[in-house]
Amino acid sequence: MVEGQPTARADMTAGALYAVAGDADWVYYGQVTPEKKIGFFRKRDRDRDLADPAIVLDAPVMSVVSVAYPSITRAIRAGRWKKLGRFPIVQALIDPRPSVQWPVGTLTVTVWLGDEPNHDTRVDDPDIQDMELMAVWDAEHHIPGRLVADFHAEEAEWHVGGSIRRERQIKEETARRFSHQPQHKLPPDWVPTAVR
Numbered sequence: 001m002v003e004g005q006p007t008a009r010a011d012m013t014a015g016a017l018y019a020v021a022g023d024a025d026w027v028y029y030g031q032v033t034p035e036k037k038i039g040f041f042r043k044r045d046r047d048r049d050l051a052d053p054a055i056v057l058d059a060p061v062m063s064v065v066s067v068a069y070p071s072i073t074r075a076i077r078a079g080r081w082k083k084l085g086r087f088p089i090v091q092a093l094i095d096p097r098p099s100v101q102w103p104v105g106t107l108t109v110t111v112w113l114g115d116e117p118n119h120d121t122r123v124d125d126p127d128i129q130d131m132e133l134m135a136v137w138d139a140e141h142h143i144p145g146r147l148v149a150d151f152h153a154e155e156a157e158w159h160v161g162g163s164i165r166r167e168r169q170i171k172e173e174t175a176r177r178f179s180h181q182p183q184h185k186l187p188p189d190w191v192p193t194a195v196r
Contacts, residue, residue, distance in 0.1 A: 004079035010072035017084045029056040039093040061092040075139035124191035129165040
């Protein structure tokens with residue numbers, strides 16, 4: 001995308017706006033939220049044609065994810081992320097978004113709002129399917145594939161998760177692909193994603 005900046009560091013101040021190199025020469029845009037997550041916009045451009053920040057900030061929010069701060073620094077230094085400046089935070093990124101904690105080996109999940117648990121439910125609850133699974137993503141290794149999956153213009157790799165619905169589909173596909181491995185078997189009370 002750009003020449004790397006060997007001494008640059010990630011700016012996690014709320015309102016910082018980044019251009020992010022994605023797959024197939026696309027550039028996506030993300031703004032730091034008050035919770036220090038990155039809110040990505042439903043706007044992308046070809047690598048050499050970065051949009052005006054005002055146009056980016058007028059686009060709808062596509063997803064809000066936690067990105068490991070050190071990986072953002074590495075991505076900036078490698079030229080994969082570029083800081084475009086600091087701007088007022090878009091309204092859709094001000095309020096905390098719910099996220100879901102899904103412990104291994106159970107279908108019971110906890111919905112969190114901000115820094116506190118809100119309630120428990122089942123992983124197939126229709127009200128949580130578009131909520132983000134609690135996870136921390138790597139700026140260079142995970143975010144490009146994640147942005148393809150979130151943008152929905154091209155088919156994403158089958159193993160890229162994010163939302164609870166996609167995480168459930170990954171478990172179903174893993175069980176199908178590795179049916180001979182007992183650790184990937186779905187529990188008997190699993191509700192298939194195709195049912196909802």
